[in-house]
Amino acid sequence: MNRASDTSLRFGTHDVPPVWEQNAAGRSPFLLTCDHYGRLIPQMLGDLGLSDAERQRHIGWDIGIAGVAERMSSALDAHLVAQRYSRLVIDCNRPPEAASSIPLISEATTVPGNEGLDAAAAQSRRRLIFDPYHQRIDAVIDARLQEGQPTVLVSLHSFTPSYAGIARPWHIGTLYQHDRVLPPLVLQGLRAEPGLVVGDNQPYAVSDDTDYTIPVHGERRGLLNTGIEIRQDLISDAAGETQWAERLARVFSEIEVTLKQRGLI
Template identity: 45%
Template sequence: MLTRSDILAASDGAAVAVHRPESQGRVLLVCEHASRRLPASVGDLGLSSDALISHIAWDPGALAVAERMAELLDATLISQRFSRLIYDCNRPPESPSAMPEVSEIYEIPGNRDLSPAEKFARTAALYVPFHDRVASEIALRRQRGAAPVLVTIHSFTPVYMGKRRDVEIGILHDDDSRLADAMLNGATEGYRVERNEPYGPADGVTHSLRLHALPFGLLNVMIEVRNDLIADVDGQERAAGYLARLINAALGAFDP
């Protein structure tokens, strides 16, 4: 049977990265699709180089925005170090899109007909340590009496399946809309900001929120930024500053 060690070799390093672990801010940032890197054990999954640098492999610009937001918010950031093509950490193991055979227009030969053992090994190597680390950080903060605010950072393509997306920033939520409501109420000029766009809970994108925030009543939100707006340092700085200000202003509504 395949094991975790069959997926990640010592030379691959850890599945999860923790940025600014000593930060004191109340926000905990999470970036599930931060990297397009693949473990050596899976090669290129049978994909072209164009596919492997495209949005199907990662969320371009999301990590850079999240890292800058971590500085502005004095926040800890937890990010995945490998591509969502090997395992999408914003999907539960039972979801077909956790290890997709097809993503957008691309077939993924290396994900076709995976055995239960292969799926288990990927889950153990990537999904479990990532979400264990998020859960541990939340538990530590709750033990200290400081309930964290969970914010996940993503990016999306300006064109999907031939259709142009006009939304620039999406503020997404599941059953708990408190923080999203406050952010949307405070959204100022500068970006076209919309609720649960270009995705929403029905698309299965709020797994991390459902896993880590909803059971504990933690304030939470998922943020999507159109990736053409964060393709360079200036765009990343602008988006990070805007979002940090929006979050800080929204959290003011929940202060005692």
């Protein structure tokens, strides 16, 4: 990588826009977001000094969640807003000022292409990828509110079966910070499914320091919100993606009924 070019980073002729959407006219109250949907890297940045095998790991994207998100969008008639570029370029679910926004080391793997970046280079990545994605989510929420369309934010992610050598027993978890309405309903719905180990703010919890999408688009906008984390070995193929999308669509359809009965949407 020519690091000097990073300060004036721009997309090449074969690069695609960072934002990808599905079912923009969907009438569901659920707005789906997918911060780690893709693992693309802008042409100008090459491979960030990593092999393709490394870039395909969790450090590069949320394995399996793209297929789940697309299937959920179709099943629920929900608008999906997703981000195509690798979290190694810039993590779209981290505050830009956080050290993990452009990681020098990710899960013990050094990212050579992220070494020695100055503030201008970091800002260039934000301008190219991070800002358009979050500006689009803002615009979608604004339009829905102006139209009087109920909006409930669901941020979709996946997690590794083990971390630092410790196995993670959860099949799925619901993540939250301040919302005390939606996450309990998600927990209730998932725990009614046979055989599932469901995490309550596990394997992660949402915070202003470590997350961006839920705090900024959910909490600051006053929307009901939750994060969903699915263990990656369960969605590593199309069959798993379909199974989990169908399960989540069923759970969220029931939640929609409950929210309407309570007058919350």
